[in-house]
Amino acid sequence: MPTMKARVKVTLKNGVLDPQGKAIEHALDGLGFDGVSDVRQGRYFELDVEAVDKAAAQASVTAMCDKLLANTVIENYEIEVS
Amino acid sequence: MPTMKARVKVTLKNGVLDPQGKAIEHALDGLGFDGVSDVRQGRYFELDVEAVDKAAAQASVTAMCDKLLANTVIENYEIEVS
Numbered sequence: 192m193p194t195m196k197a198r199v200k201v202t203l204k205n206g207v208l209d210p211q212g213k214a215i216e217h218a219l220d221g222l223g224f225d226g227v228s229d230v231r232q233g234r235y236f237e238l239d240v241e242a243v244d245k246a247a248a249q250a251s252v253t254a255m256c257d258k259l260l261a262n263t264v265i266e267n268y269e270i271e272v273s
Numbered sequence: 274m275p276t277m278k279a280r281v282k283v284t285l286k287n288g289v290l291d292p293q294g295k296a297i298e299h300a301l302d303g304l305g306f307d308g309v310s311d312v313r314q315g316r317y318f319e320l321d322v323e324a325v326d327k328a329a330a331q332a333s334v335t336a337m338c339d340k341l342l343a344n345t346v347i348e349n350y351e352i353e354v355s
Binding site: 192194201216219222224225228229230231232233234235236237238241242251255259260 | 284300301306308310313315317321323324340341342
């Protein structure tokens with residue numbers, strides 16, 4: 192089976208408070224960066240997946256996100272397979 | 274000045290060990306996902322930046338990465354402005 196590279200972005204859903212992002216925003220402000228707002232921190236994963244085709248890889252990584260990589264109560268995820 | 278949305282991916286450089294990624298790989302294996310390898314975890318940021326144009330926003334976010342968002346000794350970053 193071919194190996195495909197999957198890239199996953201996990202971000203907090205809108206409306207979920209992000210104190211870490213707020214801290215980064217204040218730190219950037221303190222460093223002199225003006226005009227920065229709405230900083231949100233998320234996670235990013237890269238993984239190699241063996242699958243018969245792109246659709247199968249996408250389905251497999253979706254299952255991984257639902258089970259382990261993301262907390263779907265408060266997080267969204269976005270998958271890109273290449 | 275218009276506000277632009279910047280997306281930043283911060284990843285470990287090749288050759289830098291990623292024990293967190295390895296732990297995720299083992300956890301996925303334990304959950305029954307076969308054929309997963311080379312899991313790498315990174316960080317992801319979304320921020321709004323005020324800048325005169327896209328190039329200025331890109332330059333500003335590059336400076337933020339160098340100063341705060343990434344540890345350039347062991348990490349790479351990728352910026353996308355829209």
